[in-house]
Amino acid sequence: MMIKASFFALYCVVVYVDSLSLPNIPRSLIINGKGGGHVAIGYHLAKELQSKGHQVTILQNNDIDKTKVPFSSYGTLDAEIVTTSFDDTFEYPFMDQFDFVFDNNSKSPDGPVESALLAANPAKQRYTFVGSAGIYEKPSSHPHNSPLDESMPINSGKGAAQFEAALTSTTIPHIIFRCQYIYGPLCSKHYLDYYTFRIKNDIPVPVPSPGTQLVSLSDVRDIAEQLGRVVDALPPSGSIFNTGTFNDLKHTYVDVANLVGRELGKIPEVKLFDPDVKTDFPFRASEFFVKSDKSVKELGFGGGKESLEGYVGEIVSSFESR
Secondary structure, eight states: OHHHHHHHHHHHHHHHHHHHHSTTSOEEEEEEOSSSTTHHHHHHHHHHHHHTTOEEEEEEETTSOTTSTTGGGGGGSSSEEEEEOOSTTOOOOOTTOEEEEEEEOOOSTTSHHHHHHHHHOOEEEEEEEEEEGGGBOOOTTSOTTOOBOTTSOBOTTSHHHHHHHHHHTSSOOEEEEEEOEEESTTOSOOTTHHHHHHHHTTOOEEEETTSOOBBOEEEHHHHHHHHHTHHHHOOOTTEEEEOOOTTGGGOBHHHHHHHHHHHHTOOOOEEEEOTTSOOOOSSOSSOBOBOOTHHHHHHOOOOOSOOHHHHHHHHHHHHHHO
16 A cells, blocks of 8 residues: 555655646546446547647556557556556556546446545546436437437436436536447447457348337547536536437447448348347347437537448448458
């Protein structure tokens, strides 16, 4: 414990002196998780913030597998990577050092990292929590083919919702983003493998009936740009935004099969199944997608540059190389 404390004390002195020599450069901290669908956001957000002239530090759990993406690509970033234990010995080492903090790790208010952050008031300007749209509870009366906006009811029993509530109860100036399905460079969760494996091997693709459900699939680079708008727009504390782009809501579950099939030079055989039956289908069986234009209006987000059509070749190539 003393060794750890001494290390952070030394580290903080070095960073403090460095920040004195560069007084006009904004400083951002990204707290990155060790896995899951969001983990690649940290890497791409670091690049986005650096393009805005920020000094960037990534705080990372020290038990990550450095041979896996996105961690294996950290060396290509012009960012400081600080690793520490995210267990019960965790102490937030950066009090009053960062203008912006992006939390791409917290899952509930009770973990050691989460508890320390909520008690620390960690950012001078904005603390941004990268949460999940999975907390929404779609009302039975919600119209078909209609997205969920930020005013929708949420499941207060889910960890991300509980963290949001705990964050809102503090005086920390904060922003909340709620993400859905993410694809793109260095993403470790491969949602479309479900389709690619079956189509490549001429196996029928089971899709929940009726197959016309829209799905939100966002490129991680666009999400990083969307999050990065916080440092420019400085939205009011407590603002909530769904992540997503203008290109997200173009595809149904059957459309995705056809996109993958076209890339493989095959016509997929789609088999509809009862949505009440549990399977390994990678998305929700029922229609579930979000509306994200609030960030366009309030953050000045351009709506995204990438598309699934433009990246599906990389998805298929990645599958074939694994």
